[in-house]
Amino acid sequence: MEIILLGPQGSGKGTQAARLARQRGLVHLATGEILRAARRAGTELGNLAASYLDAGQLVPDAVMIDLVRQEIRSAPGGVCLDGFPRTLAQAQALDETLAELGRPLDLAVALELPEAMLLERISGRRVCTGCGAVYHIVYAPSRVPCVCDACGGRLEQRSDDQPEAVAQRLRLYREKTAPLLDYYARDRRLREVDARGDVEEVYRRIDALLPVSS
Numbered sequence: 001m002e003i004i005l006l007g008p009q010g011s012g013k014g015t016q017a018a019r020l021a022r023q024r025g026l027v028h029l030a031t032g033e034i035l036r037a038a039r040r041a042g043t044e045l046g047n048l049a050a051s052y053l054d055a056g057q058l059v060p061d062a063v064m065i066d067l068v069r070q071e072i073r074s075a076p077g078g079v080c081l082d083g084f085p086r087t088l089a090q091a092q093a094l095d096e097t098l099a100e101l102g103r104p105l106d107l108a109v110a111l112e113l114p115e116a117m118l119l120e121r122i123s124g125r126r127v128c129t130g131c132g133a134v135y136h137i138v139y140a141p142s143r144v145p146c147v148c149d150a151c152g153g154r155l156e157q158r159s160d161d162q163p164e165a166v167a168q169r170l171r172l173y174r175e176k177t178a179p180l181l182d183y184y185a186r187d188r189r190l191r192e193v194d195a196r197g198d199v200e201e202v203y204r205r206i207d208a209l210l211p212v213s214s
């Protein structure tokens with residue numbers, strides 16, 4: 001099964017994609033987290049991406065398309081994409097790659113949330129500097145404040161969760177990524193999901209759109 005989660009920053013793509021991938025035996029392909037992990041590891045990709053990440057800018061299409069092509073090829077059991085595609089060029093390249101592999105897209109799920117709630121989720125988000133696990137100070141707190149439950153790493157705010165970068169990311173979402181909703185709606189691959197409510201409620205809404213798992 002091949003699924004895309006679309007939606008603005010803070011709508012819960014990463015949270016839901018991780019869970020969906022676990023439940024459905026898919027690879028969770030989170031491009032933002034791949035870039036952040038590359039930066040933590042100091043790789044060539046990480047160094048290239050660093051300035052884009054901090055400023056809330058998009059990493060160039062050519063870099064992202066190459067990266068995602070490789071990742072999809074090495075996940076023959078299917079992927080749940082989170083953070084890709086973000087531009088029309090990326091969406092077209094994804095369709096081409098999946099067609100070459102004979103694995104057409106099953107569904108693009110768009111998470112919808114009012115802006116005030118997006119900002120509340122983003123401002124309370126904390127991520128582990130060690131393993132990248134995601135928390136929220138109110139909705140998904142760690143057991144010990146500022147310490148990751150999974151690896152004991154230190155939790156901090158993402159550099160791009162500062163107000164200026166958030167405003168830039170939301171602007172780019174509206175300009176470059178929101179038009180993809182029409183791209184997927186045109187041939188009926190899009191489903192819109194209300195992302196209000198707790199993680200479990202939102203997950204049930206998404207799961208109800210997918211074929212019953214065996």
Ligand code: AP5
Pocket residue numbers: 007008009010011012013014015016030031032033035052053056057058059060064082083084085086090121122124125126134135136137139140160169195196197198199200202
């Ligand atoms: P990326 O990491 O993909 O960030 P994003 O798209 O900006 O999305 P977010 O991570 O902000 O939000 P989310 O929807 O995943 O929400 P989450 O589940 O964390 O990209 C970062 C950067 O990488 C980009 O700006 C760009 O520079 C680069 N990049 C990545 N992909 C690229 C591409 N394809 N092309 C070019 N550049 C690319 O949830 C948010 C918070 O809310 C969390 O704290 C969570 O615990 C909490 N939460 C989640 N669900 C709920 C709920 N139901 N109730 C209460 N709290 C909740």
